[in-house]
Amino acid sequence: MDRVRQGRPGFRRRFGAVIAVGAASALAVTALAAPAQSADAGATNVQADVNVAKNAGFESDLSNWTCAAGSGAAVTSPVHGGTKALKATPSGQGTAECSQVVKVKPNSTYKLSSWVQGSYAYLGARGTGTTDVSTWTPGNSAWQQLSTSFTTGANTTSVTVYTHGWYGQSAYYVDDVNVFGPDGGGGTDPVEIPAVPSGLAAGTTTSTSVDLSWTPVSTATAYTVYRDGTKVASTSGASTTVTGLTPETTYSFQVSASNAAGESAKSTAVSARTGKGGGGDGGTVPKHALTGYWQNFNNGATVQKLRDVSSQYDIIAVSFADATTTPGQITFNLDPAVGYSSTADFKADIAAKHAAGKSVILSVGGEKGTISVNSDASATAFANSAYALMQEYGFDGVDIDLENGLNPTYMTKALRQLAAKAGSKLVLTMAPQTIDMQSTSGGYFQTALNVKDILTVVNMQYYNSGSMLGCDGKVYSQGSVDFLTALACIQLEGGLDPSQVGIGVPASTRGAGSGYVAPSVVNNALDCLTRGTGCGSFKPSKTYPGLRGAMTWSTNWDATAGHAWSNAVGPKVHSLP
16 A cells, blocks of 8 residues: 555456366376385384374474485474474475485384374385384365374384375475384484473463463473363463463463373462453454545545544554654654644544544554564564543554564564553554465565454455456455456465454555456455355356455545445445345
8 A cells, every 4th residue: 555646556466277187197206106004013012102204293393204305394383292393385396205214123002193183184104124114194274184004124223204295286384204113223202291380370460361471391392282181272482371261250360281292290289360441442343344545644545533533433543653763663644634623632632533432553564664684672562652632532443554574573473562562452463465375484574373362354465466366366456246256266375363353455446556447346246255146257266255354445535535445345345135
């Protein structure tokens, strides 16, 4: 979003993809055969079992593992145990195989198992000296365990264990690989389960979060935090903040320690009670909401005061905050061009919108925004200054529209600090570009998932981008209903709740350099995603009736076009199921 006449001209990234899927019959990959039968259980020379696999939970990233063509990486979500897991992504004719050579004893039986998630995940062992084995699953959105066993030959001292996906399929995940059997002389990861953590204590509490800390366990590589008996967090350090809690509620917390050998029992429980909810005086964001950006400048669109913004808009994002000389710090300067006689007059308009049940937030960034949050100090400066502006003007929250990139680690810290100050009524929105939400590995997508418990809505900008990949792996051109639905699907299936997804489009052909669609197309996309009707060639596999709604740049361009956009899309949003 930009302060010049044509939205964001000059910033049009192109992203193309060529997807080649060969016929399965044309390939001869022995490792991809149907699952082999388990080896004979009557092997000799069975000794006390240890896990001969190293870095079995990928806590040390890819140490001891080799992944074909750089297809694998350690990720922090999703995980089965500890803090990391393997993510491997097939491409072209590759299967994204990751393998490890383990030391074994001859004439011995080993039980091979791992936890997997995703499409077509395989687990196997080759070079056993007897019958090589493999097992697989066609895919699951939850973790499931694969297991088989093998017997080594009379002269076998090492075996390759491997996991892989299937060509043409999406990424698969692996965690907690076990190769249990006699130690083959290669040594093992820790074989003793760590002690139960002690000293668990609750620290600072807010209306939605509790800080926890405990005494470190020397042999632990990760800790798991439980809230009322349910796993809610994993961390490698001896402290964490549990978020997403309900105000004025008492919770019971426990923590366990784990390493490659397994997980300890849970610690003694500690109770903590959250505080009262706080925040601005604005109305609660409705289940289905229309968002509009209000221009604090004159770029040729109709100049408005906030009082002139159509009542169809539920969230009004004041554009934009300004940077200061202090990294991360923001301020707001009311532009005389918009016609307010005083700052007090502007604040009165915000209060009037609150009285009408609307939320008014401050947008940070835009195409020309220079605000950078890339350190602990800048994160704190951002949170403190944003909260100060909320108190001074009555803003209900912030919108993150940083189009020149963001650091997910420090932006997450900044937003969490702001939420701790503002309370549960904080309105937090984001407006990433399409390229920013193509993959959960991107900084913007990571940030959205990191703050999911306090995030109101992500209104991705479905314009000024050219062609992009949809969630089905096909390429779609902007300006169509398929572009809106297939790209929204990436967020909906990538971890965001439907209530946190909105469709962002320009209000008129003059509002952006490219990608404008008629309001009727927006409405068709909303129907397609929530009801399964009005779709183009792409139709999602399920509907998302909780979809939050739509957004436009800007209320000013909407007014220039006679409010055609809000008069058409507003009623549609507010009538969603």
